[in-house]
Amino acid sequence: MRPDLANYEGREQAYVKHHFLADYVESLVFKIASxxxxxxxxxxxxxxxKDQGEKFEDTSFxxxxxALRRAKAAWAKLGRPDVTMTALLVEKDPEAYARLQEIVPLYPDISIxxxxxxxxxxxxxLLAAIPHRAFSFVxxxxxxxxxDMKAVAPLLRRPNCEIVFNFMFTMINWSASMPNIAIQAGLERLMPDTDWKDV
Ligand SMILES: C[S@@+](CC[C@H](N)C(=O)[O-])C[C@H]1O[C@@H](n2cnc3c(N)ncnc32)[C@H](O)[C@@H]1O
Structure with missing residues (x-):
């Protein structure tokens, strides 16, 4: 299902992001499950x-x-009812996390x-929760x-894994020229062992 622009007043950039996700994740998981x-x-x-929908239809998860639900149902129809779809959802803020729990009963067909x-x-x-044979999309x-990308690396390096990293390029690019030590250290954590400064 396509995101509804009515749910994105004041955060149109999220509408673009969610359009991409809706199209991409759906076709990816369907193909991958083959x-x-x-x-x-x-x-x-x-x-x-900042979601405005009724049932989290304007959130990434x-x-x-x-998309996972539709792909699972499609493969079941094609004679593959054993395909498993799992979602591992992380949120730091306690209030947002409390709301995140509300999604679980809405998707009994997906292991969340x-x-x-x-x-x-x-x-x-997260690594321990992903079966070795699984394909993961992060x-x-x-x-x-x-x-700290070095700490995240083991998750991204696992075989059969794809990552989409949405970040604020302009802000990062702008910060790269600032002499502030904390900012420089943060950029080094984000792009460790690269020539990010020169690039
Ligand atoms: C840009 S929002 C995510 C929006 C969501 N991906 C979407 O498209 O609907 C970033 C979220 O990450 C949470 N967050 C911030 N720092 C975090 C961290 N270190 N670990 C996990 N969640 C964090 C914030 O509370 C916020 O809910």
Whole structure:
């Protein structure tokens, strides 16, 4: 289902992001399930955040869960009822996390696990929750960009994994020229062992 623009007043950039997710995740998980029995969607910064819909249809995890549901049903019809779809949803803010719980009973056909904490710290738990044979799709959609990519690397490096990282390019590019030590250290954590300064 396509995101409804009526739910995005004042956050039109999220409408664009959710359009991409709706199209991409749906076709990805359908194709992937032709070769992998287990598909795992990981949302590292789930929210809900500024949602206006009734049933999380304008959130990244709500859109992804609809896609997982449709792909699972389609494969069941094609004689593959054993395809499993799992969603691992991480949210740090306690209030948003409390609301995130409301999604679980809406998708009894999908195995959903929620985690209340910092995505970077939860990486080992996420890795343990993904079956070795599974294909994983990871969405990283933080508010800022202070992320320790070395700590996240084991999750992104696992075989059969795809990542979409949505970040504020202009802000990061602009910050790169600032001499502030904390900002420089944050950028080094985000792009470790690269020539980010020169680039
Ligand atoms: C931009 S919003 C995510 C929006 C969501 N992906 C969507 O498209 O509907 C970022 C979310 O990440 C949460 N957050 C911020 N820092 C976090 C962290 N270190 N670990 C997990 N969640 C975090 C915020 O509370 C907020 O809900």
């Amino acid at each position: 070769a992998y029995r287990d598909v795992v969607y990981v949302d590292g910064f789930s929210g809900p955040w 709500g859109i992804a869960l609809q 696990r929620t985690f209340n904490g910092d995505f970077v710290e939860i990486v080992p738990e 969405l990283m959609d933080p508010k800022g960009w202070n992320i």
